[in-house]
Amino acid sequence: MRTRLEAHKIRDEHxxxxxxxxxxxxYRCYQCGKCSAACPATPEMDMLPNQVIRYLQLGxxxxxxxxxxxxxxxxxxxxxxxxxxxxxxxxxxxxxxxxQLRKGRNRIEIxxxxxxxxxxxxxxxxxxxxxxxxxLS
Amino acid sequence: xxxxxxxxxxxxxxxxxxxxxxxxxxxxxxxxLEEMPYWTxxxxxxxxxxxxDMALASPTRVLARARKQGKELVTLCAVCxxxxxxxxxxxxxxxxxxxxxxxxxxxxxxxDLEVLHYLEVLRDRVGFEALSGRVEKPLQGLRVAPFYGCLxxxxxxxxxxxxxxxxxxxxxxxxxxGAEPVDYPMKSECCGAFQVVHSDAMATRCSREIIxxxxxxxxxxxxxxxxxxxxxxxxRQGEMRKSDPMFQGLPVLYFTQLLGVALGEPVDSMDASRHxxxxxxxxxxHGLA
Numbered sequence: 001m002r003t004r005l006e007a008h009k010i011r012d013e014h015x016x017x018x019x020x021x022x023x024x025x026x027y028r029c030y031q032c033g034k035c036s037a038a039c040p041a042t043p044e045m046d047m048l049p050n051q052v053i054r055y056l057q058l059g060x061x062x063x064x065x066x067x068x069x070x071x072x073x074x075x076x077x078x079x080x081x082x083x084x085x086x087x088x089x090x091x092x093x094x095x096x097x098x099x100q101l102r103k104g105r106n107r108i109e110i111x112x113x114x115x116x117x118x119x120x121x122x123x124x125x126x127x128x129x130x131x132x133x134x135x136l137s
Numbered sequence: 138x139x140x141x142x143x144x145x146x147x148x149x150x151x152x153x154x155x156x157x158x159x160x161x162x163x164x165x166x167x168x169x170l171e172e173m174p175y176w177t178x179x180x181x182x183x184x185x186x187x188x189x190d191m192a193l194a195s196p197t198r199v200l201a202r203a204r205k206q207g208k209e210l211v212t213l214c215a216v217c218x219x220x221x222x223x224x225x226x227x228x229x230x231x232x233x234x235x236x237x238x239x240x241x242x243x244x245x246x247x248x249d250l251e252v253l254h255y256l257e258v259l260r261d262r263v264g265f266e267a268l269s270g271r272v273e274k275p276l277q278g279l280r281v282a283p284f285y286g287c288l289x290x291x292x293x294x295x296x297x298x299x300x301x302x303x304x305x306x307x308x309x310x311x312x313x314x315g316a317e318p319v320d321y322p323m324k325s326e327c328c329g330a331f332q333v334v335h336s337d338a339m340a341t342r343c344s345r346e347i348i349x350x351x352x353x354x355x356x357x358x359x360x361x362x363x364x365x366x367x368x369x370x371x372x373r374q375g376e377m378r379k380s381d382p383m384f385q386g387l388p389v390l391y392f393t394q395l396l397g398v399a400l401g402e403p404v405d406s407m408d409a410s411r412h413x414x415x416x417x418x419x420x421x422x423h424g425l426a
Contacts, residue, residue, distance in 0.1 A: 023187035040327045044339040072336055075185060076287035076327035081301060094185035108335055120372070121334065122151040124216055124365045127181035128331035131192070 009059030018056060022095035026056040028085045035079035035089050045069040049079055049089055056092070070096040071107055071133070097132065107133035138262060140253070141206040142170035143199060145217040146178050152214070152364035154408035158393040159213045159255055165400045166263050166271060170211060173203055181216055182331070183223040193238045196224035201239070201246035209251045211258055213393065215363035219288035219296065222252045226295045254289065255393070256306050256362065257298060265313040273401035275315025279423050281395065282319040282356035282387075283307030284347065286366045287327050301325070307360070310392065314399040323350035328369040341373045348374070348387050357419045360392040367391065371413050388416035398425055 009015075011027075019025055029050070036048040047055075047067035055063045064070065070093040079089040101107075110118075110130060118126065148156035163170050177195050184192035200221060203210040212218040228235045228248035239246050253261075259268055285304055293301035304325065308318035326347055329340025348370060351359055361367050367389055374386040394407040394416075404417060404426040420426035 021186050021188055040343055041329075041332070041339055043342065044336055072332065072339055074287075074327050074330040074332045074339075075182070076330065077291040078287070078327065081291055081293070088185075091185045091187070098186045098189065110334070113334075122364050122368045123146040124181050124214070125331050125334050125368060127146065127178065128216075128365070129334035131180065131182045131184075132331055133335055 003058075003060070005058055005060075010057075012059055014061045015056055015059060017099060018061070018092060018095045021098060022088070022091040024088050024091050024095075026053050026087075026092065028087050029053045029057065030085060032084060034082045034084065035087075038078040038082045040076065040078060041072050041074060045072045049073075049093075052096075053087070053089060053092060064096060065100070069093070075132075101133075101135040104135055106135055110134060138168035139171050139207075140168060140209055140211040140258065141203045142172050143176055143179070143203065143210055143212050143217060143221065144172060145212065145214045146181070147364040148214055152367065152391070154411060155213055155364060155367075155391040155393060158391060158397045158402070158407060161402060161406070162393055162396045162400055163255075166259075166268065168258065168262065171206070173199070173206060173210075175202060179217045179220040179224075181220065183220045190234060190237050190241075193224055193227060193234065194242050196220050197228065197238045197246060198242045198244060200225055200228065200248075200250050200252075201242065201244040204246060204250045208249070209253055211253050211255055213255045213362065213391075215254070215286060215288045215361075216365060218252065218254045223292075223295050225250065225252050254298060254362070256289075256310060259310060260306055265309050268310075269313040269315075272314055272399045274399055274425060276311075276395065276399050276425065277315050277423065279316045279419070279425070280319050280355050280357045281311050281316045282321055282351035282354065282359045283311060283324060283392075284328075284351075284359050284361045284366060284370065284389075285325040286361065286363050287325070287330070289362060290325055307392070311360070311395075314395065316395070316399075319351060319354045319356040321350045321354040321356065323347045328366045330365055330369070333365075333369050333373070337376075340369050341376050344369045344373050345377045345384070348377075352385060352387060356387060358388045358390060358416055360390050360395055362392055374414055386414045388412060388414045388419060390416055
């Protein structure tokens with residue numbers, strides 16, 4: 001895939017917003033890849049966690065928005081635990097999700113789930129899923 | 138000893154056996170869990186977005202109300218525990234966010250409540266040695282894999298419960314009951330958590346790997362402190378069997394259910410019939426049921 005880098009997109013307002021909401025700097029990361037090694041969810045991801053942060057460093061937010069990775073993250077914090085630079089990547093993933101949800105782009109619609117499933121699933125799973133994958137609107 | 142107690146939503150519904158066994162074991166060990174007279178959901182996830190103050194309102198309200206009841210608040214659910222402890226950390230370290238949230242909920246709160254997990258009560262208040270002395274039915278020879286999952290331990294700087302890389306509180310607990318803790322590499326991995334609602338494939342695979350890892354080290358059952366781990370590890374076993382006929386499951390109990398057995402509670406009181414993989418054959422094989 002061809003990648004076009006543009007100076008004006010590096011640290012533009014989209015990236016700065018992600019940094020603001022996550023309270024993390026994406027430029028701390030030096031791409032050692034430990035987060036991707038530690039992440040238990042990579043088999044289901046179409047972009048590795050360290051690549052998410054690399055694309056953000058390069059101003060390529062749209063690549064990250066096309067990936068399923070932020071939505072597969074379970075916020076288990078293995079990445080944060082192993083990061084030698086103290087980057088809380090789970091917060092960056094959350095910022096990417098939240099900024100989408102705040103535009104009303106819901107990932108799931110729990111009210112459309114079959115009643116049988118809603119009966120069986122524990123409250124804790126449903127409430128967490130509401131928080132992670134659905135906007136309040 | 139009496140502690141203010143926050144059950145949380147799932148212990149009132151799907152995980153009633155966790156709540157009931159925890160309360161009963163407490164009574165037997167000389168401490169009472171006094172349920173908060175008025176509580177709300179904790180939110181079930183700690184908000185990782187720094188600007189999402191609204192999500193701190195409900196856990197802060199829980200903390201503020203619990204503080205009126207006493208200086209400590211006990212939880213059983215690992216998710217509630219994580220959310221309340223992390224919210225408490227924000228209240229203690231970020232005066233701006235504290236002011237904003239407490240103004241909004243119109244209840245003062247200074248962050249001066251201690252949030253304790255039930256396992257911490259057992260370790261630090263009852264003491265594992267004293268617990269060992271109260272055991273009526275030692276779980277001799279029972280090989281149990283403790284499942285920490287993510288939320289009891291991480292983030293370590295805020296949870297401060299145990300060494301995140303080499304935790305031991307669960308193992309010490311199991312040894313106190315006379316059981317044999319099984320060490321296995323996946324004990325603090327993620328079960329897939331809420332992804333079960335969004336990416337069932339991910340949660341089922343993660344849970345299957347955890348079960349396989351524990352079995353490979355000779356575990357006869359798993360214990361957990363989290364109703365979401367319990368659901369993922371147990372409920373998905375039917376799926377795992379369907380996709381792989383060679384798959385061998387494991388019973389998954391709440392640690393308080395096993396504690397109850399060791400304290401002489403009849404096994405029927407653990408509500409074993411609600412489990413997808415019946416723990417009773419394993420307990421029977423060890424003369425415990």
